[in-house]
Amino acid sequence: MSSVNEVPPARPDDVLAAVDRTPYGAVLRDESRRRQMIYEAMLAGPDPIGREIGQQLLDGSVTPRGLLAVTDYQEYFSRARTDAERLDLDDLAASAAALADDQQLTGDLDQDAAAGADDEPPAPDEPERPEDPPR
Numbered sequence: 121m122s123s124v125n126e127v128p129p130a131r132p133d134d135v136l137a138a139v140d141r142t143p144y145g146a147v148l149r150d151e152s153r154r155r156q157m158i159y160e161a162m163l164a165g166p167d168p169i170g171r172e173i174g175q176q177l178l179d180g181s182v183t184p185r186g187l188l189a190v191t192d193y194q195e196y197f198s199r200a201r202t203d204a205e206r207l208d209l210d211d212l213a214a215s216a217a218a219l220a221d222d223q224q225l226t227g228d229l230d231q232d233a234a235a236g237a238d239d240e241p242p243a244p245d246e247p248e249r250p251e252d253p254p255r
Contacts (some may be wrong), residue, residue, distance in 0.1 A: 129209065129210055130209040130210045130212070130213035131209065132209065134209070134213050135209055135212045135213045135216060138212075138213045138216035138217050138220065139216045139219075141216075141217075141220040142216060142219040142220045142222075143219075143222075143226060144219070155177075156178070158177075159174045159177040159178040160174070160178065161174070162174025162177070163175055163178060167196070169193065169196045170196065173187060173193060173196070
């Protein structure tokens with residue numbers, strides 16, 4: 121028996137809608153930018169097969185559809201599917217909703233990532249870094 125106050129579990133569409141409301145929604149709707157980001161993430165990943173696939177996709181020597189015909193990659197895709205099925209959609213939706221509420225984000229992934237690295241306060245025993253002198 122379900123409780124009246126029980127929140128229904130998130131669906132993939134819920135997660136995508138939440139991400140779309142973040143400043144990054146426009147970036148992710150840009151198919152060529154989104155694909156490039158995915159390929160670069162694969163290229164930087166820990167799995168050598170994933171890096172190989174990412175390189176081939178990035179340099180255009182294979183298409184995403186063409187990868188499905190490569191029998192040597194079937195195990196990689198099987199593992200990736202299993203990993204995707206284990207994702208906690210409720211957690212992803214909550215994270216995306218929190219991003220949508222973050223007023224400091226600009227929507228520029230590179231700029232926000234760089235700014236995020238500088239947002240950490242210095243350690244208590246570490247002096248603050250002086251501003252770079254004007255040139």
